[in-house]
Amino acid sequence: MSIETFYEVMRRQGISRRSFMKFCSLTAASLGLGPAFAPRIAHAMETKPRTPVIWLHGLECTCCSESFIRSAHPLAKDVVLSMLSLDYDDTLMAAAGFQAEAIIEDIKKKYKGNYILAVEGNPPLNEDGMFCIHGGRPFVEILRETAADAKAIISWGACASWGCVQAAKPNPTRATPVHKVITDKPIIKVPGCPPIAEVMTGVVTYMLTFDRIPELDRQGRPKMFYGQRIHDKCYRRPHFDGGQFVEHWDDEGARRGYCLYKMGCKGPTTYNACSTTRWNGGVSFPIQSGHGCIGCSEEGFWDKGGFYNRVTDIKAFGVESNADRLGGGVAAVAGAAVAAHAAVSALSRARSNNDKNPGGN
Amino acid sequence: MAVQVEVSGAAQTAAGRTVFVYEAPVRLWHWINALAISVLAVTGYLIASPLPSQPGEASDNFLMGYIRFAHFAAAYVFAIGFVARAYWALVGNHHARELFVPRLADREWWAGMRQELLWYAFIARQPRKYQGHNPLANLMMFLMVTLGSVFMIVTGFALYGEGGQAGHWANVLFTTWVLPLFGQSQDVHTWHHLGAWMMVVFVIVHVYAAIREDIMSRQTMIGAIINGERTFRS
Numbered sequence: 001m002s003i004e005t006f007y008e009v010m011r012r013q014g015i016s017r018r019s020f021m022k023f024c025s026l027t028a029a030s031l032g033l034g035p036a037f038a039p040r041i042a043h044a045m046e047t048k049p050r051t052p053v054i055w056l057h058g059l060e061c062t063c064c065s066e067s068f069i070r071s072a073h074p075l076a077k078d079v080v081l082s083m084l085s086l087d088y089d090d091t092l093m094a095a096a097g098f099q100a101e102a103i104i105e106d107i108k109k110k111y112k113g114n115y116i117l118a119v120e121g122n123p124p125l126n127e128d129g130m131f132c133i134h135g136g137r138p139f140v141e142i143l144r145e146t147a148a149d150a151k152a153i154i155s156w157g158a159c160a161s162w163g164c165v166q167a168a169k170p171n172p173t174r175a176t177p178v179h180k181v182i183t184d185k186p187i188i189k190v191p192g193c194p195p196i197a198e199v200m201t202g203v204v205t206y207m208l209t210f211d212r213i214p215e216l217d218r219q220g221r222p223k224m225f226y227g228q229r230i231h232d233k234c235y236r237r238p239h240f241d242g243g244q245f246v247e248h249w250d251d252e253g254a255r256r257g258y259c260l261y262k263m264g265c266k267g268p269t270t271y272n273a274c275s276t277t278r279w280n281g282g283v284s285f286p287i288q289s290g291h292g293c294i295g296c297s298e299e300g301f302w303d304k305g306g307f308y309n310r311v312t313d314i315k316a317f318g319v320e321s322n323a324d325r326l327g328g329g330v331a332a333v334a335g336a337a338v339a340a341h342a343a344v345s346a347l348s349r350a351r352s353n354n355d356k357n358p359g360g361n
Numbered sequence: 362m363a364v365q366v367e368v369s370g371a372a373q374t375a376a377g378r379t380v381f382v383y384e385a386p387v388r389l390w391h392w393i394n395a396l397a398i399s400v401l402a403v404t405g406y407l408i409a410s411p412l413p414s415q416p417g418e419a420s421d422n423f424l425m426g427y428i429r430f431a432h433f434a435a436a437y438v439f440a441i442g443f444v445a446r447a448y449w450a451l452v453g454n455h456h457a458r459e460l461f462v463p464r465l466a467d468r469e470w471w472a473g474m475r476q477e478l479l480w481y482a483f484i485a486r487q488p489r490k491y492q493g494h495n496p497l498a499n500l501m502m503f504l505m506v507t508l509g510s511v512f513m514i515v516t517g518f519a520l521y522g523e524g525g526q527a528g529h530w531a532n533v534l535f536t537t538w539v540l541p542l543f544g545q546s547q548d549v550h551t552w553h554h555l556g557a558w559m560m561v562v563f564v565i566v567h568v569y570a571a572i573r574e575d576i577m578s579r580q581t582m583i584g585a586i587i588n589g590e591r592t593f594r595s
Binding site for chain 1: 409415420421423425527541547565566576
């Protein structure tokens with residue numbers, strides 16, 4: 001079997017040359033590359049052999065897949081799946097059983113060191129990984145084997161990137177993010193619960209087009225999508241700066257679309273592209289729908305207490321409190337201690353004065 | 362540079378003596394710092410727990426903007442003041458160094474610490490007299506002012522750099538490594554908030570201790586940080 005290029009695959013799928021060029025321009029624009037890059041993307045797609053992608057599912061809820069297949073980027077719905085050369089994805093593929101599992105072995109042999117491993121979900125490590133079984137074996141084993149010959153790994157979503165709800169305290173299955181299990185491969189984290197569809201396709205397109213991983217920040221996330229906070233591009237930001245807040249869910253501020261900061265919006269602490277690219281083809285995003293951001297692309301968002309508190313909980317020493325209650329409490333204790341100490345000081349001073357000058361002063 | 366060992370009963374701390382302790386830059390820094398911390402504490406609290414919602418058009422209001430501006434401006438004063446104070450520790454007199462280098466290896470210093478604790482527990486009848494800080498005060502200053510300021514400056518500028526975004530000096534110098542160190546932005550916010558309360562506790566104890574020592578230790582405290590001279594009374 002000769003290896004097809006992306007362009008050939010797309011043409012075979014009935015995509016016109018014109019639509020293909022439009023896709024290239026839009027991809028260049030969505031990657032922030034400028035019009036000069038559209039021909040380069042086209043050229044790469046016409047000449048480069050497809051890079052196969054193996055998409056594994058560990059402990060997860062499949063919301064990443066659900067998001068991904070809804071990529072409303074022009075052509076994405078019909079094309080990106082083919083373009084991706086998604087050779088293995090047990091949720092989406094027609095094959096099942098031994099035939100399906102044989103594909104992994106095939107790709108590992110044929111494309112050794114040249115395929116991309118996309119991981120949705122994470123491996124649980126407790127009980128030798130028995131909490132997640134893939135084809136009769138612990139998922140963590142499949143993950144290690146498949147990662148061994150991969151060129152790079154994409155960690156889809158909060159599960160693969162950070163652990164997510166299955167890793168919430170006390171994490172009984174010891175669900176562990178991918179980068180703590182696989183340490184010898186470049187890993188691109190695409191966090192979010194789920195990540196934005198266009199961000200997912202954007203990351204994959206970038207990697208296939210330029211044959212390298214996108215520039216990452218220190219936490220391993222692509223800078224182009226995770227370089228800014230929701231807050232930095234939020235359309236309600238003027239209300240924040242003006243001090244106009246929703247105080248209750250049913251108040252006038254909520255009706256007028258004021259800032260959701262006081263309702264616990266995590267926009268100021270969350271790095272993601274929601275306020276820029278939005279969701280469902282740019283229709284909306286949580287804040288636009290009147291609900292604060294819950295910070296689903298940030299590490300540990302599931303263990304930070306209420307989604308509706310601005311100053312969040314601190315759970316050290318088993319005490320559930322927040323910085324204001326804790327700090328204010330300590331300050332009150334310090335104040336009371338100072339007052340008590342002052343009183344005792346005054347007494348002891350009065351007594352020593354009496355000792356020095358009995359009967360006077 | 363020889364560090365003078367000050368023990369109680371030394372000639373310099375005899376009743377009626379006056380020694381020059383705090384040079385002008387130290388005193389100036391103290392009061393600027395006090396003002397900056399006051400502004401930072403109040404505006405910082407209002408950033409985490411904003412005032413009631415403002416009426417009218419968003420374009421007619423900029424309350425959060427002004428509060429944040431005051432916080433950031435005071436933060437620059439606080440940080441630059443701290444750097445200047447650290448510089449003065451190098452070129453100023455030996456009292457100016459106390460905040461930065463507590464004499465942790467000095468047995469006499471630890472003996473003084475014990476004495477101070479006894480004095481504060483109402484067990485010792487008389488405190489020792491020091492030209493500069495007593496060891497207990499020195500240790501508290503080092504932990505809460507010196508290390509506390511560094512902590513607040515580092516976490517504060519890390520949060521400030523988030524707004525500045527990639528390429529902003531604070532983002533490059535602080536945000537890029539402080540956020541992963543603490544976990545994520547929200548954790549840094551929480552720690553910065555706790556640090557602020559630590560500063561409030563420090564101020565409460567500091568003001569009390571200064572007034573108390575001024576009255577009960579027979580030496581000027583409040584006057585010393587105003588005119589620089591410490592007078593010992595009988």
